[in-house]
Amino acid sequence: MFKNKLFVILLLTISVFFTSCFEVIEEITMGKDGTGSMILTVNFSQSKNRIAAIMLMDSIHGYKVPGKQEIQQEIDKTVAQLSRMPGISNVKSTADFTNFVADIRFSFKDVSDVNHLAKALLEQYKVKSTNIPTYNYNKEEARFTRDYSYSNDVKVQFNQLKNRDKEIFSAAAYISILRFETTITSYSNKLARISKNQQAIIQRLAIPDLINGQANISNQVQLSK
Amino acid sequence: MRRVLQLLTLSLFTGYTAVAQDLAHKIPEKALAVASIKSDQLFQLFSIGEFDTSALGKLLLDGVSKRTGGDYKGIEDAGINLSSTIYYYYQKTDSINYNCLLIPLSDPRKFEKLFNDTTRAKIKQQGEIRVLATSGKNLFMWNNEMLYVAHGSVNTYFFHDSLTASRYGIRDLSYIDNPYDETVSDAIIDTVESADATIDMPETTVETEAPVAEAVTEEVPGIPAVPEAPESEETMPTPVVETEYTRAYKEQEALKDSVAAAWMATYSLDILNKSNPSILNNPAYLRSLDKNALGSFWMADLQRIYSGYLPYNFLKYGNMLKGYGSVNARLYMDKEHMRITGEMALDEDKADAYRKIYDKKLNKKFLKYIKSDSLIGFMSYAFDTESYLKELPKIFSQTYGTFSEEIDLGGDLISLLLDEKAIAKVVKGDALILMTNLTPRESTYQTYVYDENYERRDTTQTKMETLPDILCMFSSDDTHLIEKLLKYGISKHKVLFANNIYSLYHSTKNPFNLHILLKDGIVFMGTSLTDIEQINAGTYKGNLNKQQKELLLKNNMTMFFSPKNLRDKMPVAEMGNKGETISKLLGNSGNVYLKSSGIKGNYISAELIADVPNNQENALKYFISLFNDATKAR
Incomplete structure (x- = not known):
């Protein structure tokens, strides 16, 4: 037991020196008929040494550290839940425990199905969040919209975290890519960038900006008919 | 011969003043833990003048000045004797636990000025002792030499015994169909009277603060107060509408507090007035003392404390800490080091195994x-691995x-x-x-x-x-x-x-x-x-x-x-x-x-030493500067 404690002290010392940052990537590919697919990727690879060290401990900062099996079980549970959602099909997931990258991908009949899905997932994990984006695709107008309104709740909840926990988010990035079959004629969010073939749009921002309400991810994309 | 007598008288007199200044003899023999700090040594490392002008000192003095409407320029204005030892001790009984402070005073009048006008009006004189009960749980008592602060908390299980509870007029609400009836207020009077009779309360004139009928206070002077509602609210959720149950519950809690307040008053007066067997009779406590230490801490046998907290039905597991005796620690600060030394006593078997x-x-x-x-x-x-494996069982x-x-x-x-x-x-x-x-x-x-x-x-x-x-x-x-x-x-x-x-x-x-x-x-x-x-x-x-x-x-x-x-x-x-x-x-x-x-x-002993860097005058100043730096780093 004594030796184990020494080991934990060493690990803790080591984990202090590792940087912690991660990226969240959301990719939506839209078909003309309103169907499409989505990939959500969480990449902790830049922090892999820190996470590897943390995963050898039972708990950190008072939080229990889940084992590989527990994480896999949670992912499997989410996949099973998503498969049962109306309009959602082809749900798959991958988890790489060497680089600490996980993704979940699925097809949808209508992009609005994603709105229900996000709500159900947040409920499952008991996350109180009022500002999740909602998606809509108007087939007749060939217009894709992502509505997002910032709510102070997130900031309030974030501020309740301890400083050392807040730091986890300090270097985190969020990337959103929207891909379409037809060309984009206009888009409302000036922070987004359009691709060379004019069929995709990218927006990259720092997660702290999203938490503090300094960045907006709303966008209205008009496609050629 | 006369010279010898003179010398003897002189040394006795010196000895007497030393005892009078040191308040350790006021700590009951049965205290479970004692901590002390020597303010004279503290202020040798960080002079009173320096403290008064330091950021921490200013913050403290400004706060006190604001609260009392006075103008405090220095810590000496508080009337505390800054060249003596301040003690804290903890004592546990079957019914109530006491956390107490013993602070030597240099000028009680200055000390009284620390209270604002409203509070000061509640101070009661009883002989040479002045008494102030700020709530049912806190009590201040002082004379010309010392201030005694007591905080008492009743052991909840003491009143779980229905026979004991009924002696004090306390009822178990969960067994009552109609938990609230008008006789509750009578119960208060009964209880207070019975408390008075049981503990043989001396006559004091501590004023009650709580909204209890005037008659009660007059009939039983010296029972410090059925406490105000906020005390009991801390331990229970605030209801939107007060039900009969919560009203009855509050009254029962107030009743318990009033009993506790009466116990505390008797206990505290006894400490101040009488000369009881003190902790100085305990050799383990005496071992914890060192005249060079800035502060010291002593705690009674771990097994005694542990079993004191065990509910009766778990007593069979009561040997968990058997063989581990008292714990003591001392804090030293000088120009070069800060040192904390600690010891734990072991019985023969344990000491032999660990040896x-x-x-x-x-x-x-x-x-x-x-x-x-x-x-x-x-x-x-x-x-030694071999001994470890052999001794562990x-x-x-x-x-x-x-x-x-x-x-x-x-x-x-x-x-x-x-x-x-x-x-x-x-x-x-x-x-x-x-x-x-x-x-x-x-x-x-x-x-x-x-x-x-x-x-x-x-x-x-x-x-x-x-x-x-x-x-x-x-x-x-x-x-x-x-x-x-x-x-x-x-x-x-x-x-x-x-x-x-x-x-x-x-x-x-x-x-x-x-x-x-x-x-x-x-x-x-x-x-x-x-x-x-x-x-x-x-x-x-x-x-x-x-x-x-x-x-x-x-x-x-x-x-x-x-x-x-x-x-x-x-x-x-x-x-x-x-x-x-x-x-x-x-x-x-x-x-x-x-x-x-x-x-x-x-x-078994351990020691922690922190070296003081060359550019620092002494350990205390070093730690204050480190504390300031660390606060900035946050």
Whole structure:
């Protein structure tokens, strides 16, 4: 037991020196008929040494550290839940425990199905969040919209975290890519960038900006008919 | 003869004044814990004048001035005797627990001015003693020499006994169909009267504050108050509408508080007025004292405290801490060091067991691998593995007294299965872990690049990470088993072997590279290949200083940390905006040591020492400046 404690002290010392940052990537590919697919990727690879060290401990900062099996079980549970959602099909997931990258991908009949899905997932994990984006695709107008309104709740909840926990988010990035079959004629969010073939749009921002309400991810994309 | 008598009288008189100033004789013999701080020593390190003008002092004085409407320029204005010792003690009875402070006063009139006008109006005089009950749970009493502050909390289970509860007019609400009726107010009077009768309350004129009928107060003077509602609200949720139940509950709680207040008043007056057997009769307490210590702490036998908290039905497990006696600690601060020394008493059996376990010294061969001038920190321990394995069952059999036979049998079985001698050959029981350096290391990670049409491609990038270099060593007379284990690792392609060195490279299960070398009866494990290669070739040059050599060889357990060496190697740029502040904080800190030399007499002891840097006047000023720096770093 004594030796184990020494080991934990060493690990803790080591984990202090590792940087912690991660990226969240959301990719939506839209078909003309309103169907499409989505990939959500969480990449902790830049922090892999820190996470590897943390995963050898039972708990950190008072939080229990889940084992590989527990994480896999949670992912499997989410996949099973998503498969049962109306309009959602082809749900798959991958988890790489060497680089600490996980993704979940699925097809949808209508992009609005994603709105229900996000709500159900947040409920499952008991996350109180009022500002999740909602998606809509108007087939007749060939217009894709992502509505997002910032709510102070997130900031309030974030501020309740301890400083050392807040730091986890300090270097985190969020990337959103929207891909379409037809060309984009206009888009409302000036922070987004359009691709060379004019069929995709990218927006990259720092997660702290999203938490503090300094960045907006709303966008209205008009496609050629 | 006359001269002798004169001298005797003089020394007696001096002795008398010393006792009068020191309040330890007021601490009851049955106190479970005592802490003290010598204000004269404190203010020698940090003069009163300096304190008054310091940031902390100003904050305190401004606060007091604002609260009382007075103008406090210095801490001496509070009327506290700043050249004496302040005591805290804790006493537990079957019905109530007391947390008390004993503070010597130099000028009680000055002290009284600390209260605002409304509170001051509530102060009552009783003979030479002045009394102020700020709530049902807190009581201030003082005379010309001392201030006594008591905080009492009733043991909830005391009133669980229905017979006891009914003696005080307290009812168990859960068994009452209609929990509230008008007779409750009568119960208060009954209770107060019965409390008075039971504890033989002396006549005092402490004023009640609570909204209890005037008649009650007049009939029973000296019972300090059925407390105000907020006290009881702390322990229960605030209802939107007060139900009959909550009303009755509040009244029951108020009743308990009034009983407690009466107990407290009697208890406190007894402390102030009478000369009772004091803690000074306890040799274990006397052992904790040292005239050079700035502060001291003493706690009664751990087993006595532990069993005091056990509910009755768990008493069979009551031997958990058997054999562990009182604990004491002292704090010293001088120009060069801050020291905390601590001791725990053990009974004969435990002391004997630990003496055998601690009968081991660190392998002297370890010492040539220590580079004192650049070392960040180390940790060492030396236990006798064979004795440890043999003594462990005995230690357990004491702990689980009721099951001692079973534990004893289990212990024999373990002894039969284990070959203690053979195990002790593989792992002798001593180890040294050094944090030698911080080295930047290239680390790869996976991320993505996006082409012109924002299609995603996986890519691997590199970044620099700073990792601590660790070098561990432990003694082994028989390395066959370890070698076998490592060879198994080679056959499974987990371990590489070259030039006598076994290497495990970092993976998800192992965040750092680890190189292992078996040489001269020592197992070396290090994160730096260069270090291990040099040890293997015999070219590793250590430079152990005298102080660390002594620390390691004279103790069974040590820890050392050099904040300056850490600062010199720290990657400030990698650490973001706090890097500079942390670097400054470490640069201003002195070395820290922790050591335990095992059993002396029947006491196990440990000591923590922090060196005061040369630019600091003394330990107290050093810690105040560190505290200021750390607050800025937040």
